[in-house]
Amino acid sequence: MATQPGPLTQWPWQKLGNMKYLLLAPLLAHSVRNFMVRKPGERVTLDPLIFPTLLLRLLLGQLWITVSRLKTASGKHRIVDKSLEFEQVDRERNWDDQIILTALLLYMANLFIPGFPHSPWWDSKGVLLLAAVHAGPVEFLYYWFHRALHHHYLYSRYHSHHHSSIVTEPITSVIHPFAEVLVYFLLFLIPVAALVLTGTASFAAEFGYLIYIDFMNYMGHCNFEMVPKWLFNAFPPLKYFMYTPSFHSLHHTKFRTNYSLFMPIYDYIYGTMDESSEELYEKSLTKKEEIVDVVHLTHLTTLQSVYHSRIGFASLASKPYGNQFYLWILFPFSYALVFAASIFETTITVERNKFKKVHMETWLVPRFTFQYLSAIGKEKINDMIENSILEADKMGTKVISLGLLNQDDELNGYGKLYVKRNPMLKVKIVDGTNLATAVLLNHIPEETSSVLVGRVSKLALSLCLALSRKGIKVEVDDKEKYSILKQKMAPELESLSVSPGRCESEIWLCGNETSEKELQKARGGTHFIPISQFPLKTTRGDCFCHCTPAMLAPKAYENLHACENWLPRRVMSAWRVAGIVHALEGWDTHECGDMVTNADRVWRAALAHGFLPFDATSPAS
Numbered sequence: 001m002a003t004q005p006g007p008l009t010q011w012p013w014q015k016l017g018n019m020k021y022l023l024l025a026p027l028l029a030h031s032v033r034n035f036m037v038r039k040p041g042e043r044v045t046l047d048p049l050i051f052p053t054l055l056l057r058l059l060l061g062q063l064w065i066t067v068s069r070l071k072t073a074s075g076k077h078r079i080v081d082k083s084l085e086f087e088q089v090d091r092e093r094n095w096d097d098q099i100i101l102t103a104l105l106l107y108m109a110n111l112f113i114p115g116f117p118h119s120p121w122w123d124s125k126g127v128l129l130l131a132a133v134h135a136g137p138v139e140f141l142y143y144w145f146h147r148a149l150h151h152h153y154l155y156s157r158y159h160s161h162h163h164s165s166i167v168t169e170p171i172t173s174v175i176h177p178f179a180e181v182l183v184y185f186l187l188f189l190i191p192v193a194a195l196v197l198t199g200t201a202s203f204a205a206e207f208g209y210l211i212y213i214d215f216m217n218y219m220g221h222c223n224f225e226m227v228p229k230w231l232f233n234a235f236p237p238l239k240y241f242m243y244t245p246s247f248h249s250l251h252h253t254k255f256r257t258n259y260s261l262f263m264p265i266y267d268y269i270y271g272t273m274d275e276s277s278e279e280l281y282e283k284s285l286t287k288k289e290e291i292v293d294v295v296h297l298t299h300l301t302t303l304q305s306v307y308h309s310r311i312g313f314a315s316l317a318s319k320p321y322g323n324q325f326y327l328w329i330l331f332p333f334s335y336a337l338v339f340a341a342s343i344f345e346t347t348i349t350v351e352r353n354k355f356k357k358v359h360m361e362t363w364l365v366p367r368f369t370f371q372y373l374s375a376i377g378k379e380k381i382n383d384m385i386e387n388s389i390l391e392a393d394k395m396g397t398k399v400i401s402l403g404l405l406n407q408d409d410e411l412n413g414y415g416k417l418y419v420k421r422n423p424m425l426k427v428k429i430v431d432g433t434n435l436a437t438a439v440l441l442n443h444i445p446e447e448t449s450s451v452l453v454g455r456v457s458k459l460a461l462s463l464c465l466a467l468s469r470k471g472i473k474v475e476v477d478d479k480e481k482y483s484i485l486k487q488k489m490a491p492e493l494e495s496l497s498v499s500p501g502r503c504e505s506e507i508w509l510c511g512n513e514t515s516e517k518e519l520q521k522a523r524g525g526t527h528f529i530p531i532s533q534f535p536l537k538t539t540r541g542d543c544f545c546h547c548t549p550a551m552l553a554p555k556a557y558e559n560l561h562a563c564e565n566w567l568p569r570r571v572m573s574a575w576r577v578a579g580i581v582h583a584l585e586g587w588d589t590h591e592c593g594d595m596v597t598n599a600d601r602v603w604r605a606a607l608a609h610g611f612l613p614f615d616a617t618s619p620a621s
Contacts, residue, residue: 006157008179011097027107046117047110054103064170064218066311071224073352075289079223079249083558084167093315095171119201126200133191143266146259170218216262220248225284240265246281250274293358294583295392296576298403299365303334310350310562317562341366347388354558358583372405386418393427401579404533407431415592430582431592432575437462438603439549439574442613455511459531535566547616549574554610571614581606
């Protein structure tokens with residue numbers, strides 16, 4: 001919102017949320033009806049093209065978001081290296097409003113402008129006229145209107161909303177108050193009106209102009225330099241007629257320069273060209289990836305997790321993961337993504353953060369949970385993880401932490417496989433068990449007398465050891481689990497009790513395989529605490545579910561604008577935090593494999609660096 005919102009700041013349908021798309025329903029129904037009742041020779045009109053164009057523009061906008069976030073995560077050619085926050089993501093979630101407005105105006109034009117709906121597919125004169133009118137009146141008027149928007153009166157009431165984003169994303173380009181957008185639409189209608197008045201309108205010119213505006217808008221705000229230098233070397237005058245992302249980025253950092261729309265010629269003419277434009281352009285083009293201190297290795301979970309990831313839908317990524325009913329529409333695309341992901345055999349850099357002097361990246365293994373649990377393809381997954389570790393080692397990375405199933409016992413023995421294969425590794429592998437143990441211990445009240453362990457794992461063993469030292473009785477609900485524990489447990493666990501068939505404990509430590517049938521045995525008021533990286537699913541409304549082991553990130557942790565799976569904003573899994581703390585402390589040992597150590601040291605270190613305990617407890621549902 002602008003600092004002092006003026007008239008017509010809010011969009012008319014702002015309170016409708018995603019229901020705003022229903023505004024198009026009557027017009028779309030009218031268009032479909034006309035198409036059905038017309039004869040085949042009369043169907044080549046404007047209205048059947050409007051809705052497909054809307055979908056195409058939405059798709060192109062999303063592709064720009066994905067590409068921009070991938071490029072800025074890797075660091076190469078990034079222009080502004082500052083933090084992007086949740087507040088900006090929330091402010092820019094209505095980027096599709098201008099696409100809806102365009103569709104509404106096209107439907108109106110289709111109904112009320114004679115001859116406009118029956119334009120030919122192509123008219124060369126119209127295309128040339130459109131280009132000339134855009135380069136002349138549109139660019140000229142936009143330049144002076146834009147300068148006027150930077151006057152204190154208009155800036156505080158309207159344009160400051162757009163300039164709230166210093167670190168721009170492609171969709172920042174269309175985030176404006178409603179009144180400001182109306183003026184832009186009037187400007188962009190000038191070429192279209194010229195075509196209609198001269199009888200040279202064509203579908204190619206009309207819709208091509210829309211796509212051109214979208215492309216240039218998104219490119220100018222993508223925050224990575226993508227225009228190759230050879231283009232300007234081959235045709236030097238081009239610098240007056242096409243801007244670059246770095247050119248417009250300076251307008252968002254310095255405000256009083258580089259006012260042009262897409263053609264910098266008017267900045268050259270009126271002396272508002274920023275002197276550092278060419279220097280920033282050169283610097284951005286030659287910028288290379290920075291050294292990464294910590295890499296967190298994660299993977300996709302459900303089919304919908306693609307859309308909830310940072311490179312998916314920005315508004316969904318900024319909220320904890322949850323199944324969205326409307327995403328079923330995309331199920332054919334989801335299965336296509338599974339196929340496409342299976343082709344990739346390298347990880348993808350999806351996020352970049354900074355805390356103190358430590359630089360961090362999140363690398364995504366393009367595989368889903370069901371592929372990790374399947375016996376087929378595990379060797380390829382292991383190869384991808386190992387190659388990522390070797391790549392991180394080559395880059396000079398200090399620590400790589402294994403998230404989700406990347407450290408599964410059956411897959412690689414909590415990372416032990418990679419250390420065994422590569423004994424000369426300099427990068428330290430962290431599975432995060434020590435910190436996860438400390439976080440879980442923090443969840444268990446001091447007055448607890450007994451705890452039921454539902455899964456035999458490294459984390460369960462570490463917890464059993466810590467709980468026995470505190471004098472808390474550990475129960476196991478069947479003899480098979482007990483015998484496994486007996487084989488692996490330390491001497492301190494000799495007093496471990498087994499109570500087959502009994503479910504008296506008020507605290508249940510539950511693993512991934514804990515079934516609903518098992519959970520139904522618990523008495524009311526029982527606390528279910530996950531001892532895995534995946535949340536529990538149960539219908540028990542009379543019990544309490546805790547979140548997976550996690551900690552709240554310090555305020556100084558930069559560029560955190562996407563939720564980590566199902567965790568709330570600025571909350572990070574203990575396994576991810578463990579790798580960061582490992583690097584901050586400069587520990588020179590691996591933390592992986594079968595070894596179970598004392599969790600106190602890493603817990604104290606995490607707290608000392610500003611990470612705070614987090615435990616969201618809610619009735620099971």
